[in-house]
Amino acid sequence: MKNYSSHHTARHKQGFASILTVTSVGIALLIVMISMYENTVESQKAEANHMLRGDYQQREEAFLRAMTNIIPNRAIIGMKDNSWQWSTRRNLSWKQIIDDAITQSNSEIAIDSDIASSLGVNTMRSGNIGDNDIYSMDVVSPGFSEQYWQHISSGANRTASSNYPPPLETTNYYERRDSRYPIISHLKAYGSSAEGWVHEDVNKYPQFNIINAPSMHFNYQAGDTLIAKHNWWVFKMNFADQDNNTTNLPSRTKYFLISLYEIPSQLPINGASFTALGAHSDGTEWSNIDIQGTVFGQKVVTEGSFTTDAIASRKGVTLSDNTIVGDLTTGITGNNPFASNARDLEQSKGKTFPISSASDGGRVSFIPINRGLEFYDRYTSNKESINSSNSVSPSSWDYYSIGAKRCAMRLDVIDVTAADNQTPTAIRFTYQKNGTTESQTFYKGDNWPNPDTALGELFPFHTQTTTDGRPAVSVHAERISNYLASQNAESTEINHSLSINVDYISNISIRPPAFPSLDDDISIVMLDAKDLSAYTRGFSLVTNMRLIIADDTNIVETATPDGITLPYEEKYYPPLSMFAPEKRFGSSNNPVPVQIEGQLGSVTKNNASPTRIADLKSGASGEVVPGNISATLKPISHPAALPPINMINWMVVIREIHPNLSNP
């Protein structure tokens, strides 16, 4: 019994040792495994967090890109009459813009419930913890805390500082409205608060001043400054914060600046459409056309040998084999300048790559305000005033976007001989006098002076027949200023621009001019325009008829305004802009030499074949004689040199406001 007992005890002890060994080895292995498991779990968690951060960043990025495209559209609608009606207005608010940008950027739930159910995954739990509906007011809030009740903070009426762009001034009422809706208006202007922060006198140039150009990959301007008005707003954004309870992801709220630059066309060539540069339509290369500065086209293609300082476009650039842009040749850039390393090589040298495209970037959109043929016609709508009615913005869209409506003086053909003979028999001349408009009506054979009488020799408007037999109104530009003075009208400081249209609304005998014009449509003949120095702010003419520039125009120099420094021996001429769907140079039937200094532009719309901006036509048949055409095209670099009527472009940019290190 004792033996058995001791034997039993010995076996028990052996078994105990084995169990101990196995257990301790097992525990050791378990610890190693747990440690490895924990390590894996940790790294997976880190990976998941990185993915989630990347995901949030991409969603934020897509949201900002969507915003860039939505804002100008809503700002335009807000300028149209009756946009204050709730059904329209609610779509224009910043809140709605943010909501729409969230939808457009597809930054909400990853899979719609109906797609999920058709995939059969609707009953499963999602492992995507950041997959949530986004509530605009939770992720976006005003940038300035004192405007907490707003959706986005307006940059108007701020105190200027180096942290933000120079502020615009407006009334408190419109400042508040600007925080609820994107407002573009003449009532937002530079005032004393921006003095010293913009480059020119704010009293002289409250609308378009010289400002610092944004440093971007898209460069409309050639240098560091730009003639523009900079509307801006500030908001802060954090997409990650609202899911923080489930994701436990630390995140930082970022501040963003929305900029809408209103930019009057100031480049040597502004093509609001698909534009070909370098050759005429018959294939002859440009020979006497010298361009200084950046040229802009919606889409640019260069042909033959073409040289310029820089090219900016909206939708891409294609270069011919013999193009030189800045100091780069096609040999360096390739036909598609964005496909090569040329841009990076230039930027690595600290230079700005001279070819840029707004479509190449996500957070820039460049929009020429292009109404096409409507730009020339005051009768496009019955809107006459700069002020809108019952709308979100106090400025009228038609007035803003139609050059003919912005003109201070108007000449309307109000009657013609007959429907099949468009020779004008009555005109109405409207001008500014004592702060309001005054109209005079002249009838042929009654009070419209005959050209060969003493009175007629002073009167600025007559009728004539062109050499190719078209009925025409001749405009003696130099006589207008004297005529205005004789009528005690405002000076040419205010009466600086003239629109010439036909009133086809009230008189059915009058035909709206066709484009291209018909042989019996009315033409406008520009005469006596050699010396425009009486127009101290410049002169603009807008017409929807064929414009025949019969003689030398604007060839008498005038005093250079303050702030403009001209190169040695260069003369200053009053700013002149002439807008017409068709221009012909010379009144004879034969082509004449055409020499132009200044800028060329185009408002063609949706053209499949490119606009040839330097095809300056002359003679009755509108011939383009390449050897006759010479032009020196250069940019406008000062607001004093802007003519009264311009084409406007909008540039929308959204940028992050980085914490300022030197001035925290």
Place this chain on the structure above:
Amino acid sequence: MTVAIVVGLMVAGISLTLFNSQLASYRILKAQNFLISEAPQVNNTLNRIVSRANFFRMYAGMNDAISSENAVIENGKILALMFQGTDDNSQSFAVINFDEGNSRLDYYQVNSMAELAVASPSWNISNSIKDATFYVENGVLRIKLVGPNDEEIIYSSSTLR
């Protein structure tokens, strides 16, 4: 008794083998640590910084970076990112420098590139990196990281456009 010793030895042998294989797989996993945990973190950091910068430029060495000269588009060891101020006038720079001596990837925040001469790193992106190279391919910034065991990983990024 012999059986007991044999069984004991077998248990010990198997335990030892198991333990060894565990350690081996742990070492294998640890060797891959750079690719699975360090590199994504470096990528995340770099990508988030680069994509918010306005422009980048790269240099082969610190002296070139300080004087802003001889920028390159291949074999860069220093990546300088320019951030434009919202007044369109001021600038600041984020500089990412591969410090070969200490196998570190450092981050500097400076107001001008010349400040690099005296600046100390604001923070350290990675300590376990053998090499980092920046270069451009077809307009895209590439970042090649080499880990402590010669693992290579290439990330792509681009600045704000």
